[in-house]
Amino acid sequence: MTDVDALVVGAGVAGLTTAISLAEAGLATRIVTADPPSRTTSVAAGAIWGPVRCGPADRCREWSRVGLDVLTDLAGEPAAGIRQVGGREVSQEPASPPDWLDLLPGGVAICAPSELPEGFTAGWRYTAPVVTMPAYLDYLLSRYEAAGGLLEIGSVASLASPDAPVVVNCTGMGARELVPDPLLEPVRGQVVVVRNPGIEEFYIDHALHGSDYVYLFPHGDVVLLGGTAQEGAWDLTPRPHVAERILRDCSAVHPRLRGAQIVAHRVGLRPCRPEVRLEAEDIGGGRVLWHNYGHGGGGVTLSWGCAREITAAVLAGAAPAA
Numbered sequence: 001m002t003d004v005d006a007l008v009v010g011a012g013v014a015g016l017t018t019a020i021s022l023a024e025a026g027l028a029t030r031i032v033t034a035d036p037p038s039r040t041t042s043v044a045a046g047a048i049w050g051p052v053r054c055g056p057a058d059r060c061r062e063w064s065r066v067g068l069d070v071l072t073d074l075a076g077e078p079a080a081g082i083r084q085v086g087g088r089e090v091s092q093e094p095a096s097p098p099d100w101l102d103l104l105p106g107g108v109a110i111c112a113p114s115e116l117p118e119g120f121t122a123g124w125r126y127t128a129p130v131v132t133m134p135a136y137l138d139y140l141l142s143r144y145e146a147a148g149g150l151l152e153i154g155s156v157a158s159l160a161s162p163d164a165p166v167v168v169n170c171t172g173m174g175a176r177e178l179v180p181d182p183l184l185e186p187v188r189g190q191v192v193v194v195r196n197p198g199i200e201e202f203y204i205d206h207a208l209h210g211s212d213y214v215y216l217f218p219h220g221d222v223v224l225l226g227g228t229a230q231e232g233a234w235d236l237t238p239r240p241h242v243a244e245r246i247l248r249d250c251s252a253v254h255p256r257l258r259g260a261q262i263v264a265h266r267v268g269l270r271p272c273r274p275e276v277r278l279e280a281e282d283i284g285g286g287r288v289l290w291h292n293y294g295h296g297g298g299g300v301t302l303s304w305g306c307a308r309e310i311t312a313a314v315l316a317g318a319a320p321a322a
């Protein structure tokens with residue numbers, strides 16, 4: 001048997017938070033990942049707290065509640081790259097705020113018509129944690145290493161092969177082939193990061209226009225502009241015409257963005273599944289395989305809740321249902 005109690009496959013936000021949670025609970029752990037955190041889907045996220053494009057609603061609500069507590073606490077640590085940001089979600093069609101916004105301590109305020117852009121009929125304001133993913137992933141990796149964790153670059157060909165009592169599958173879209181799991185579908189997101197001309201509030205157009213989103217999140221010196229939700233698209237190369245469309249639409253919201261210096265183009269594949277897969281499987285030899293993937297457009301929000309649920313079950317020595 002190996003020298004670790006638990007081996008985590010994947011180093012996106014799901015893998016890092018799970019590995020931290022297990023390591024900080026006293027388990028000897030290792031991460032094996034095909035890509036470093038800086039080259040995952042997680043680094044492309046916006047990322048605002050909110051369980052979007054994920055299910056089931058009741059479990060996601062509870063995982064989001066845990067995530068909100070952790071991200072709120074971390075907003076006090078400069079190295080974590082998290083800020084509480086206020087802003088608006090607006091819609092051209094009649095719409096109302098999603099239920100889960102009631103978890104926010106500051107609540108939600110419905111916008112008066114005078115607060116809406118021309119042609120918009122509904123909108124609401126709130127303040128939520130916004131996560132600067134490159135900084136946050138660096139912070140998570142440092143925290144994991146400080147807890148004694150080790151990260152190794154390498155591709156896992158079979159989830160039954162790692163020689164550890166507990167294996168946790170946090171492979172995002174990689175799970176489609178590795179498990180295999182045909183229920184997992186990529187929803188491609190492309191964003192553009194520009195120098196911040198002084199924007200302090202987030203803006204989300206609530207509606208999806210075909211596969212186009214219009215949103216922006218300030219991150220101090222830079223602003224992340226989005227975006228897209230292209231179902232079934234796998235390519236990770238930024239498409240120039242999509243970047244131009246994002247810049248045009250976001251500049252229409254904030255004319256100060258016209259001509260802003262471009263810092264980065266990013267693309268990620270949201271690992272969408274009808275339901276997040278968080279469950280244990282018996283893989284023989286007294287070993288347990290935990291699946292933790294399929295978080296869709298809410299993986300940053302859900303990650304700590306999922307990590308804590310797995311850690312509690314591992315510490316309790318819970319046997320898989322099947």
Ligand SMILES: Cc1cc2nc3c(=O)[nH]c(=O)nc-3n(C[C@H](O)[C@H](O)[C@H](O)COP(=O)(O)OP(=O)(O)OC[C@H]3O[C@@H](n4cnc5c(N)ncnc54)[C@H](O)[C@@H]3O)c2cc1C
Nearest residue numbers: 010011012014034035042048156172174189268299300301
């Ligand atoms: C544009 C965009 C905006 C988003 N905005 C938000 C937001 O505002 N809020 C929010 O909560 N969420 C948001 N999301 C969703 C969130 O980013 C994802 O749900 C989350 O990043 C998924 O994390 P993950 O760790 O499961 O997967 P990933 O980040 O993809 O990590 C998977 C890991 O598994 C590894 N791996 C895969 N296969 C193998 C293998 N065979 N062997 C070894 N390693 C393997 C990879 O190398 C990688 O390290 C957004 C996503 C996108 C694309």
